[in-house]
Amino acid sequence: MQTINQRKKMRNKKMFFLLSVVILTGCKSLQNFETSMLIPPAISVLAGATAYKFTEDESSDTQAAWTAGAAAAGLVASEAVRRYVKDEYREKFKDGYDLGRSDAVKQQYWMMQNRQKEDTDFKRHVKYYKFPGVTVRDGVNYTKHDITVRMEE
DSSP, X not given: OOOHHHHHHHHHHHHHHHHHHHHHHTGGGGSSHXXXXXXXXXXXXXXXXXXXXXXXXXXXXXXXXXXXXXXXXXXXXXXXXXXXXXXXXXXXXXHHHHHHHHHHHHHHHHHHHHHHHHHHXXXXXXXXXXXXXXXXXXXEEOOOOEEEEEEEO
């Protein structure tokens, strides 16, 4: 059978473990949606348990009020931090997206510039071919003339 002191030590170890897990998760865990949704309730429970532990010598009404208040404050505070971190990551993603778009525009610009440069560097061979024009068509006499056709090779 465990004594009261042994139970308190065990409870303190559990609370320390929960607190260390919450602290060590850091903001990196808030990037993942499922994990970020679990952190505020965990902090709320931890805050409530801590308040319960510190008010053991008080009356049950006072202990319940402090426990509920600490749990609510922990939930509100952790939700505010989660929202702030989420907005910060959203802003970083938007900045990266904009940089990627501007890089794509620059690549397109230089591709077009190089393509136009290729067109001007290309040596075209132009030849002109002369053909005699028709002098009689549909019973109408035309003046003798030549037709010139320009060809690019």
